[in-house]
Each structure stands twice: as C-alpha cells, then as structure tokens.
Amino acid sequence: MQTIETSIPGILRVVPKRHSDPRGYFSEVFRDDLFRAGVADLAFIQDNMSLSREVGTIRGLHFQSEPKPQGKLVRCLAGAILDVAVDIRVGSPTFGRHVAVELTPENGEWLWIPVGFAHGFCTLVPDTVVLYKVTDYYSAAADKGVAFDDPDIGIAWPVEPAAAVLSDKDRRQPRLADLPTYFTHSA
Ligand SMILES: Cc1cn([C@H]2C[C@H](O)[C@@H](COP(=O)(O)OP(=O)(O)O[C@H]3O[C@H](C)C(=O)[C@H](O)[C@H]3O)O2)c(=O)[nH]c1=O
Numbered sequence: 514m515q516t517i518e519t520s521i522p523g524i525l526r527v528v529p530k531r532h533s534d535p536r537g538y539f540s541e542v543f544r545d546d547l548f549r550a551g552v553a554d555l556a557f558i559q560d561n562m563s564l565s566r567e568v569g570t571i572r573g574l575h576f577q578s579e580p581k582p583q584g585k586l587v588r589c590l591a592g593a594i595l596d597v598a599v600d601i602r603v604g605s606p607t608f609g610r611h612v613a614v615e616l617t618p619e620n621g622e623w624l625w626i627p628v629g630f631a632h633g634f635c636t637l638v639p640d641t642v643v644l645y646k647v648t649d650y651y652s653a654a655a656d657k658g659v660a661f662d663d664p665d666i667g668i669a670w671p672v673e674p675a676a677a678v679l680s681d682k683d684r685r686q687p688r689l690a691d692l693p694t695y696f697t698h699s700a
Pocket residue numbers: 561563572573575576585632633634651680682
C-alpha cells in the first residue's frame with residue numbers, strides 16, 4: 514500500500530497494491546495493519562456505500578461534529594468521482610482550502626480524509642458507486658454541512674451549480690463564514 518501526500522497535510526491518497534495477470538487483477542484494498550502503520554492508528558467501524566444515477570450529482574460538503582466526528586476513507590467502485598475535502602479547522606494554515614482528487618475503479622485509489630474536514634464528491638459518469646469507511650457511527654444529530662458552492666472555498670466542480678443534482682439538504686447548507694467552530698487546528 515502506497516501513500517501519496519496532497520496539498521493539505523493529513524489528506525492522503527492511498528494506493529493499494531495490485532497483482533495483475535491475464536485474468537485481470539487481485540488487490541488487498543484494505544488491511545488494518547498497513548493502514549495503522551502507514552496512515553493513522555485508527556479503527557473503521559462502519560462502511561457506507563452510495564449509488565448516484567446521474568452525472569453531475571453532488572453529495573456534500575458533509576462532516577460529523579463532536580462527539581461523533583468521522584475520519585473517512587473513500588473509494589469509487591463504479592463510475593468516477595471528483596472527491597473533495599475542505600479544511601474546516603479554525604486556526605489551520607490551510608483553513609478553507611481544499612483538495613480535489615479523481616477517484617475511479619481504474620486508479621483504485623482511496624482518499625483519506627481525517628477528522629476536521631468536510632467531504633463531498635461530484636459524479637463524472639452515470640451510475641457511480643462510492644464506498645467509504647468511517648471511524649465512527651452515523652449520528653443524525655452530528656450530521657453537519659457546508660455549502661458545496663461557497664465562493665470562499667472555490668471548488669471547480671465539473672458541473673454548474675444550477676445544473677447539479679443535489680439533495681434538498683445540500684441546497685441549503687451554510688457558507689463557511691457562517692459555520693460555528695466545530696474543529697480547531699492543533700499545531
Ligand atoms: C451518511 C448516512 C446517512 N444515512 C441516512 C440518512 C438519510 O436518510 C439517507 C441519506 O443520507 P444523506 O442524504 O446524508 O446521504 P449523502 O448525501 O450521500 O451523504 C453522505 O455523502 C457525503 C459525501 C459524506 O461524506 C457523508 O458521509 C454522507 O453525509 O441515509 C444513514 O442511515 N447512515 C449514514 O451514515
């Protein structure tokens with residue numbers, strides 16, 4: 514398993530090893546021991562999966578607040594996504610900045626998103642399936658969000674906001690400037 518740093522410290526691309534042969538390939542896509550040794554000494558206790566039927570479906574930007582914050586390990590099982598993580602840790606030198614990475618079954622990468630970041634993605638092809646492992650259980654009370662099209666974040670989504678397929682919830686998320694302090698940066 515290879516890890517690749519991104520423009521924001523802490524957010525990592527995680528590339529499992531593939532054993533290719535004329536049939537195709539085999540890959541151990543996740544191993545607890547390798548993740549703990551190479552990324553973070555954390556346990557994943559819930560796996561999530563979503564299907565998005567249309568191109569230009571945007572889910573996010575979401576995070577869970579204390580006492581149920583979630584680290585997320587995200588991969589694309591079918592289709593393709595632009596996966597985005599935004600630093601929402603007040604006091605962070607990269608506060609408000611984001612990482613955007615294309616995840617596909619072909620590149621087989623995970624994106625590791627620690628606690629303190631909002632997460633979202635946009636589908637690039639129809640019938641896209643995303644799997645992600647999380648480090649705490651879902652809590653509706655802790656489920657929070659930031660506006661996907663916040664100009665202060667400035668994500669270059671591959672779809673115009675007006676044309677995006679969104680949940681009602683994601684049409685009315687607050688801007689970053691209006692967000693309470695959920696996370697602070699510890700140097
Ligand atoms: C996240 C979650 C949701 N739900 C229920 C709540 C709703 O009744 C339904 C759809 O939830 P939501 O509209 O929040 O799903 P997404 O818009 O795909 O949100 C997710 O996608 C973005 C990209 C994320 O990073 C978050 O993990 C997650 O919020 O599933 C559950 O029962 N368990 C869960 O863990």
